[in-house]
């Protein structure tokens with residue numbers, strides 16, 4: 558390891574980690590679970606729940622773009638308090654969360670749809686695209702997040718894949734050129750998973766103007782909170798202008814609530830109603846309460862974003878010092894050329910107890926790594942020079 562690489566590998570615990578530093582053992586996890594079954598008050602329960610989210614056993618998980626700082630302190634408390642509400646359906650909390658999200662985003666609540674994670678909303682959109690025309694087509698980039706394209710295929714739709722451009726971004730002109738009479742939906746993941754790249758407002762607007770309004774366009778903003786490029790960002794307000802636009806969001810990333818399955822989407826009210834008709838899952842009370850609390854935990858969201866972006870920069874600097882090619886990440890993960898078959902790199906990182914992302918088609922020698930806790934990033938930076 559070079560001296561400069563070495564200096565990058567050690568960092569003081571991030572403010573977030575210091576806040577959360579509590580040992581998380583199998584014993585404390587069992588104690589937490591047992592306490593949940595008892596009748597003690599939420600305050601006592603909270604004391605029994607470990608704050609650290611390090612895995613109980615096995616490798617450090619840098620493979621699924623989760624946020625290990627979550628749930629926020631307020632969300633943890635809300636989850637515990639929801640235990641006593643669990644015998645009730647969550648109707649009232651659904652209304653509360655919807656009002657809170659819409660107020661937060663300054664959009665009318667009739668433009669909003671909740672989902673069991675944004676994954677359910679992606680599938681609902683595919684169901685809508687398949688309605689009455691199973692020989693229809695969906696256009697998606699490759700590689701991109703596959704939940705919608707894969708489900709569309711299951712529904713009998715044909716998925717037309719369009720390679721990313723030389724900057725590893727969605728090639729919107731090529732996607733526009735791929736539109737035919739059979740096209741029912743175009744999926745745009747922005748920032749894109751796995752490349753972490755974005756397309757800016759100008760290119761997206763040009764695309765939206767060119768797409769016939771009978772074709773659905775779904776813009777997936779799962780990672781929009783990590784965008785730092787001023788020319789790119791959220792387009793939720795555009796649903797007022799484009800009746801064919803669906804924008805999906807999730808509580809799984811910046812909010813750190815992946816396991817509680819909460820997501821939402823915006824669309825024009827007519828489209829929102831059609832989409833809601835495809836819903837299968839009724840939201841759970843713990844997820845609803847956690848999402849409400851997390852939305853209001855501005856301090857946690859601000860600190861999480863700042864910490865993850867600072868650690869993203871640390872990883873990108875280390876990749877640069879190793880002379881490797883990477884994309885400019887606008888997300889909570891990095892994507893770079895590891896100059897060897899993905900499987901070899903994956904194996905070497907596992908030997909350092911680090912689980913990195915899977916292989917992606919067309920990028921046989923590239924790897925996707927999620928920004929973990931600051932201490933996990935230290936471990937990653939120490940291991941990286943040995944795996945290249």
Ligand SMILES: Cc1ncc(COP(=O)(O)O)c(C=O)c1O
Pocket residue numbers: 621622673674675676677702746749750777779780806807808809815818819820
């Ligand atoms: C781009 C993108 N969209 C959507 C999702 C689905 O997230 P969830 O269903 O947890 O909201 C993911 C999950 O990793 C993702 O990467």
